Amino acid sequence: AQSVTQPDIHITVSEGASLELRCNYSYGATPYLFWYVQSPGQGLQLLLKYFSGDTLVQGIKGFEAEFKRSQSSFNLRKPSVHWSDAAEYFCAVGGGGGNKLTFGTGTQLKVEL
Amino acid sequence: NAGVTQTPKFRILKIGQSMTLQCTQDMNHNYMYWYRQDPGMGLKLIYYSVGAGITDKGEVPNGYNVSRSTTEDFPLRLELAAPSQTSVYFCASRHRDGGNSPLHFGNGTRLTVT
Numbered sequence: 363a364q365s366v367t368q369p370d371i372h373i374t375v376s377e378g379a380s381l382e383l384r385c386n387y388s389y390g391a392t393p394y395l396f397w398y399v400q401s402p403g404q405g406l407q408l409l410l411k412y413f414s415g416d417t418l419v420q421g422i423k424g425f426e427a428e429f430k431r432s433q434s435s436f437n438l439r440k441p442s443v444h445w446s447d448a449a450e451y452f453c454a455v456g457g458g459g460g461n462k463l464t465f466g467t468g469t470q471l472k473v474e475l
Numbered sequence: 476n477a478g479v480t481q482t483p484k485f486r487i488l489k490i491g492q493s494m495t496l497q498c499t500q501d502m503n504h505n506y507m508y509w510y511r512q513d514p515g516m517g518l519k520l521i522y523y524s525v526g527a528g529i530t531d532k533g534e535v536p537n538g539y540n541v542s543r544s545t546t547e548d549f550p551l552r553l554e555l556a557a558p559s560q561t562s563v564y565f566c567a568s569r570h571r572d573g574g575n576s577p578l579h580f581g582n583g584t585r586l587t588v589t
Binding site: 366368371394396398403404405406407408411413452461462463464465466467468 | 479510515516517520523577578580
């Protein structure tokens with residue numbers, strides 16, 4: 363069965379600092395990997411995805427993520443965080459019948475001014 | 476372009492009552508999903524559908540039912556509501572492809588059962 367682990371429940375960074383959110387997955391084949399962001403009271407918005415090819419993928423809002431097969435990881439990064447990046451971030455792995463996505467438990471990001 | 480629309484946004488139910496959460500999408504997506512989100516638990520899949528007339532259970536289907544009579548609509552039915560069903564419910568849809576297309580989410584329905 364596919365699964366996702368986000369080991370950090372809460373992360374606090376200062377505005378302008380770099381950010382890395384961790385994601386480890388378990389999947390039997392080449393995974394489809396996604397990062398979503400959720401602002402309070404909103405649905406989830408896609409930040410970026412990995413399907414195949416270049417293991418470093420670029421997304422919206424200046425985010426990027428790197429797929430590392432040997433570590434079963436898909437960590438999200440941003441060089442300089444903005445106060446508006448404060449939100450909850452979810453990593454997800456997809457596949458199987460119906461291409462269902464399995465989500466991690468999320469990482470709540472707080473940005474200090 | 477409405478995307479995925481969920482109604483209602485909020486609802487309070489008494490134990491034992493029933494209700495239907497509505498979900499409609501205007502993107503002609505074949506695949507539709509219902510998730511519930513609880514604090515610290517991420518999103519758990521309740522039911523999903525790969526096309527009109529086809530539905531299947533996800534991780535946490537107990538206490539819920541769905542139907543998919545049209546491509547656009549995917550309502551979620553709660554029979555005999557229980558406090559454990561207090562949650563935020565999200566409907567989502569995507570294109571039918573090899574799994575590469577992203578999910579499009581509605582803004583959620585916040586349900587409280589007391």
